[in-house]
Amino acid sequence: MCPERKRIRDLEFRSKDARFQACVPAAIVRRLLKLCRSSVRHETGGILLGHYSEALDCAQVRKVSAPPLDSEQGLTWFRRGTKGLQALLDQCWNAGRDHYLGEWHFHPFSAPIPSGTDLGQLTAIASTPGYGCPEPLLLIVGGDPMGAWSISVHVVPRGGDAVPLLQV
Numbered sequence: 001m002c003p004e005r006k007r008i009r010d011l012e013f014r015s016k017d018a019r020f021q022a023c024v025p026a027a028i029v030r031r032l033l034k035l036c037r038s039s040v041r042h043e044t045g046g047i048l049l050g051h052y053s054e055a056l057d058c059a060q061v062r063k064v065s066a067p068p069l070d071s072e073q074g075l076t077w078f079r080r081g082t083k084g085l086q087a088l089l090d091q092c093w094n095a096g097r098d099h100y101l102g103e104w105h106f107h108p109f110s111a112p113i114p115s116g117t118d119l120g121q122l123t124a125i126a127s128t129p130g131y132g133c134p135e136p137l138l139l140i141v142g143g144d145p146m147g148a149w150s151i152s153v154h155v156v157p158r159g160g161d162a163v164p165l166l167q168v
Contacts, residue, residue: 008033013153013165020155021058022137022165028061029151035066036106036145043078045071045105047085048137049092059101059137059155063092077117078105102137102155112142112152114162122156134158 011024035044046065053060065088067073070081080103092098103122107113118138125136135157143149153165 011151012168014168015155015163015165019057020135020163020165021053022061022139022153022155023058024061024139024151024153028064031064032104032106032139032141032151033145033149035064036108036141036149039067039073039106039108041108042073042075043106043108044073045078045080045103047080047088048101048104048139049089049098050101051096051098061101061137061139062096062098064104075108080105100131100133100136102133102139104139104141106145107140107142109144110142112140112150114138114140114152114154119154119156119162122154122162126156126158138162 008026008029010026011029013022044067046067048061048064050060050062052058065085068081068083068085070083072079089100122136122138125131126134135155138154138156140152141149154162155165156162
């Protein structure tokens with residue numbers, strides 16, 4: 001077993017008031033790091049899929065997409081495409097009622113701090129009925145996916161400001 005597998009564990013995030021929570025299993029973290037490594041030094045990203053706990057207080061991330069084929073990327077920017085996402089969403093829904101939870105992307109060799117553009121995108125998603133996601137998550141992987149990396153998670157409630165979720 002490689003050393004990476006030994007040290008990666010399930011991650012849990014919670015807002016200070018415990019209103020919002022997210023759980024990211026170790027297998028999802030490993031998948032994210034693999035996708036980040038494959039982008040070399042460019043930003044990349046995709047969508048988060050999963051469901052909420054029975055109490056509706058914790059987003060359970062169960063799948064992350066690779067960047068759609070029509071995505072565009074650069075050293076300091078990423079525009080997620082849409083090609084193939086509807087088929088993935090349908091497949092996840094039919095297989096286990098998993099649905100769109102939000103977005104993820106990678107800040108190579110930088111802190112996982114959301115930019116104004118990142119937060120603007122999530123604010124637009126929260127207020128767009130077609131997404132059916134009034135409280136989308138934004139998960140950012142930052143740093144070196146081969147070494148020192150970290151993950152931040154924010155939720156952007158419809159009509160509100162971004163809420164950072166702290167790792168617990």
